[in-house]
Amino acid sequence: MTYDVAIIGAGTAGVYAGYELLQLRPHLKILILEMGADIYKRQCPIVAGKVRECISCKPCSIMSGFGGAGAFSDGKYNFTTQFGGWLGDYLGDEELMRLIDYVDSVNVRFGATTEIFSTDSPEARAIEKKALENDLHLLQARCKHLGTERNLKILTNIYEYMADKCEFRFKTPVRTIEALDEGYRLHLDGETVDCRFCVAAPGRCGAEWFADRCRELGLSMTNNQxxxxxxxxxxxxxxxxxxxxxxxxxxxxxxxxxxxxxxxxxxxxxxxxxxxxxxxxxxxxxxxxxxxxxxxxxxxxxxxxxxxxxxxxxxxxxxxxxxxxxxxxxxxxxxxxxxxxxxxxxxxxxxxxxxxxxxxxxxxxxxxxxxxxxxxxxxxxxxxxxxxxxxxxxxxxxxxxxxxxxxxxYSARLELTEELESERPGLFAIGDGAGITRGLAQAGASGVQAARAIAKRF
Ligand SMILES: Cc1cc2nc3c(=O)[nH]c(=O)nc-3n(C[C@H](O)[C@H](O)[C@H](O)COP(=O)(O)OP(=O)(O)OC[C@H]3O[C@@H](n4cnc5c(N)ncnc54)[C@H](O)[C@@H]3O)c2cc1C
Known part of the structure; x- marks a missing residue:
């Protein structure tokens, strides 16, 4: 195989999968394929305030590129299993919380704040009570606000840490995924790459594309909301x-x-x-x-x-x-x-x-x-x-x-094991594109979970 692991998509899930593999198995040959731009070239004219309306970049720079849909986001990092995805259905809530805390510790390593807002304070409980009196239900969660500009800085730091340890290819959309007797062949524009393990992390913007690939590979999916x-x-x-x-x-x-x-x-x-x-x-x-x-x-x-x-x-x-x-x-x-x-x-x-x-x-x-x-x-x-x-x-x-x-x-939800492996051995699916997460914390956690499962096989 040309690569031990190929990751499709350098969004939150793909980046954390790559990061964790580098921690656990630094000798592996890892390729990360991303259809958007690298973190330095990701620019949205709307975010930069230069135009008032979307100029329809292809692919959309808000949704695509290193850091994925999260890059220009406000960076609200929620420490909870109550919302932000359904990963708890696969791992159990306790393990999921451990992974969410772990992803946060990585963020902190690369510059995230340690300040946390909590719903577990007398003031927060008073708000919860007032809400309940009016039949409104306040979900419990600790939350960190990374901030739009700080979020980009954290991502840049992560990229600079990973860049010489694995291979990134930007502006490189994966077109199809072919199952080999052992491993997978990814079809790019004008070339193919082979890998032993494939981790699909295409996010919301790649969801329809990925659902088509899953149909081609005969994988079961259920509708989402x-x-x-x-x-x-x-x-x-x-x-x-x-x-x-x-x-x-x-x-x-x-x-x-x-x-x-x-x-x-x-x-x-x-x-x-x-x-x-x-x-x-x-x-x-x-x-x-x-x-x-x-x-x-x-x-x-x-x-x-x-x-x-x-x-x-x-x-x-x-x-x-x-x-x-x-x-x-x-x-x-x-x-x-x-x-x-x-x-x-x-x-x-x-x-x-x-x-x-x-x-x-x-x-x-x-x-x-x-x-x-x-x-x-x-x-x-x-x-x-x-x-x-x-x-x-x-x-x-x-x-x-x-x-x-x-x-x-929300993407159609793929049939997955506890390790987030699909019905096809060696093909893992993580993050929003697999229909199992819908937020930064769980997307990152899903990447770590898949990486740990793959690391065990080497
Ligand atoms: C404007 C905005 C604000 C948000 N704010 C928050 C927030 O404050 N807090 C929070 O928790 N969540 C927030 N979210 C959601 C959060 O960003 C996502 O849940 C998270 O990024 C999902 O991570 P992911 O890796 O699964 O997918 P993504 O981050 O979407 O990354 C997927 C990547 O895969 C790439 N890709 C797709 N298909 C292919 C292909 N065929 N070949 C190569 N590459 C491909 C895409 O270009 C993309 O970069 C926000 C989302 C948006 C859009």
């Missing part, structure tokens, strides 16, 4: 009494009207709303900087409604894309609407937006989200905003801004 909703932006003061204590509050609510689950997600105190390109669709997201000088006066967070479809429908990914494409059709990208206008049933236009006390951090097109999201989603989101208003008065203000559409796709 799609989460759809909006990003809420309001003055940071409205949530300060919560975000100062727990930083990111994951609040879950069951709506009275439909019994659906709505949750807050990815909370960015003093942050910025950003647009992102998911497979050619412009959707909304958010982040915040650790550096106080770069902070805004607003807090943003997503409100997401989860949809898990049953037979005969089996294309949650297409469903999410279809809804998101409506906002692109109407607004040429992300739409923004004032909460008061939405409830009144009128469109927010430039003129009304001009009167808003809350100043948007993203230049989105004022519009009408009720023409985009299904009524059921809209009703769920409105009900949740009124529920949040009880623990953070001001959430339901007229000028609270709603951006749409925020969509979270």
């Amino acid at each position: 799609v989460d759809l909703g909006v990003r809420v932006e309001l003055p940071a003061k409205v949530f300060e009494h919560i975000t100062d204590v727990v930083y990111e509050s994951k609040l879950v609510y069951h709506t009275k009207q439909y019994g659906d689950t709505v949750r807050t997600f990815c909370m960015n105190p003093y942050g910025h709303v950003v647009s992102e390109n998911v497979d050619g669709l412009i959707t909304v997201n958010g982040h915040s900087y650790a550096d106080p000088a770069l902070r805004s006066e607003n807090t943003n967070f997503a409100l997401l409604v989860s949809n898990r479809f049953t037979k005969p429908f089996n294309q949650p990914y297409q469903y999410g894309k279809h809804i998101a494409s409506l906002s692109n059709m109407l607004g040429g990208g992300v739409l923004v609407q004032r909460f008061g206008d939405l409830v009144k049933g009128i469109r927010t236009n430039e003129h009304r937006m001009g009167h808003s006390f809350t100043k948007p951090t993203l230049a989105a097109t004022p519009g009408d989200l009720s023409l985009v999201l299904p009524k059921r989603h809209m009703d769920n989101i409105i009900e949740m905003i009124y529920a949040l208003d009880k623990i953070a008065p001001g959430t339901a203000n007229y000028d609270t801004l709603l951006y749409g559409v925020e969509v979270k796709f």
